[in-house]
Amino acid sequence: MSRYAYSTLDPSASTTRLMNLMPGSFDDDINVSLEILDLADDNGREYEALSYAWGSKDNPLEISFTDPSTNIKASLLVTQDLALALRYLRLPQLSRTLWIDAICIDQENLEERGHQVKKMGDVYHTARQVIIWLGPATDDSGHAVRFLHEISARIAIDWITFVIRPTTRADANWVNTQLPSLLDDKTLNSLETLLQAPWFHRLWIWQEVLLSRTAEIYVGHETWPWSDFRKAIVYMWRTVTLDSTLPNVRWELAGLLRRVHQLVIREAFDGRLLDYIEATIRCQFSDSRDRIYALLGLIFRGDCALELEPVYTQPASTVFQNIVLPYLRRESSLDTLACCELSENKPLSPSWVPDWSNRTVGNLIFLIGHLGNRSIAKADYISAGQLRATGISAAAIDGSQPAFTAEMQKVVAPWEPVRMIERCSKYISTHQPYIDGGDIIEAFCRTLVADCFAQPHFSIFPRFDESLAYVDDICRNSGKHNKSCSDYLIYLSAFFNGRCFVTTQEGYIGLAPLASKAGDQICIILGCRSPLVLRLTTKGTYTVVGECYIHGLMQDEAFLGPLPHKMDASKARGERRREWTIRDPGAEKGPDNWYVHTVSGEEVQYPLRPRMTAESMQARGVELREFVLE
Secondary structure: OOEOOOOOOOOOOOEEEEEEEOOOOOOOOOEEEEEEEEOOOOOOOOOEEEEOOOOOOOOOEEEEEEOOOOOOEEEEEEOHHHHHHHHHHOOOOOOEEEEOHHHHOOOOOHHHHHHHHHHHHHHHHHOOEEEEEEEOOOHHHHHHHHHHHHHHHHEEEOOOOOOEEEOOHHHHHHHHOHHHHHOOHHHHHHHHHHHOOHHHHEOOHHHHHHOOOOEEEEEOOEEEEHHHHHHHHHHHHHHHHHOOOOOOOHHHHHHHHHHHHHHHHHOOOOOOHHHHHHHOOOOEOOOOOHHHHOOHHHHHHHOOOOOOOOOOOOOHHHHHHHHHHHHHHHHOOOHHHHHOEOOOOOOOOOOOOOOOOOOOOOOOHHHOOOOOOOEOOOEEEOOOOOEEEEEEEEEEEEEEEEOOOHHHHHOOOOOHHHHHHHHHHOOOOOOOOOOOOOOHHHHHHHHHOOOOOOEOOEOOOOOHHHHHHHHHHHHHOOOOOOOOOHHHHHHHHHHHOOEEEEEEOOOOEEEEEOOOOOOOEEEEEOOOOOOEEEEEOOOOOEEEEEEOEEOOOOOOHHHHOOOOOOEEEOEEEEOOOOEEEEOOOOOOOOOEEEEEEOOOOOEEEEEOOOOEOHHHHHHOOOOOEEEEEO
């Protein structure tokens, strides 16, 4: 049978192909046909879109294709995993209309791949439902699915506040004490097996699921609403990561849950370019350019002016630079600099363009919850890969200490974070105040987790008072502490991944990229919400080493001076609009702003400043300078 030859799709039209899966029993040969769909036609044909893992391309299988207009038969090659999925999805009596990327896009035609990839957001949003195929059922997956089913039936979640409540009074224990007693070895192992399914590791699933009207999970012949799965995952994440009574196996499970949790909570509110890039940092993709292209459907909705045409003939570095410069112009922002890091695997230049296909650093600090440098970028592209940016040099590194040794980077055991605290504490003096006049142990405690602690409206982070007592005990009684503060240790491990503990000549402490070394400068660049580590070159230009957390320089203190004693800028969520609003310090007039007293919890009102310009800061006497980055 001859191989099917695709007809050409008009790249300027809003058309794509649909696949009709012909009826049959499970073991029958697979037969399909194709038709054209106009995505702009509101009365177009109903279809389902498949979200799945391609699997290995080795030893593909032939399926039969029939041209409905001529009845001529041909063959199509599909992966073994897709062929198996089609057998499970096939109906015995009726045909089923599906959109499947491997079949509905001519994968050998790079031009078609480009213009069809741009339409994929509309494809998944227009579909009647998205089918999430996790694979055939196993004993382990069946047990995990039944367990998660029960959780979703017992609880309700407020997707504005993420507060978990029991469905009925009889289910009250599920919110408090029920789960630990149910998490036996069999359940933990089955959950790990389910969440290790290749689908959860794919980058493309983000737009496939987040843009869907409704989605259904398929495990073999069993189906389950995605909305129920979301509830169960949020509940599991809260319990497994924050309950210190659970067995040590939760450390492995916590990593799997974290990946999925990032996806299920994002469905509750819109994100922007860097939110999605950061949240998907550990996802897998086969083509480096897909690091951006796989998120286009989401980016267009968040940053609609960032028009980017997928071009699979361009190198990935060009694709990434084509995001940075339009983002600078559109948002007056250089937050993309926070995504850069100096490493052996990164191309030598330009250092100000992130290598989004190969990042080793952990969570982007400025996205976690910090106010950051709320200023307008003053920057321009010079030529030959150079970017001129304006800011100040606030400190200089004089020492660094990797928290993980090379061996620890491979496997982080539950007790290693405690050793990390002990090693780093040797670089501070517990008998002197911090540079801002505050307590050094408090500054140390906040630094190790990039100051991410529970807030009234967002409680998934560790509690500050418990964490401070725990760290204080370790610092002052090294080797004698016996308390546990597991939630703090989990976040500490996450923030130290790919980072080191640094001290500066001025007396600051912080977290910085592993490549940081003595002499590197801590710089605040206008338009970038995190401080950056920059390295002076022999040419007088600067190399971007990466983003850092420097305690005492995270809330514009370098521009505006220190915050009032015991005050901390707060972050609140708009309950009606389902969005985050930043409430931050400053001296210029604007809408009302709130600070939260870090000890009493009392709210104190201060004026909110708009994003500051270089001109307004120079008028205050701030001495700005230019940095040429390359």
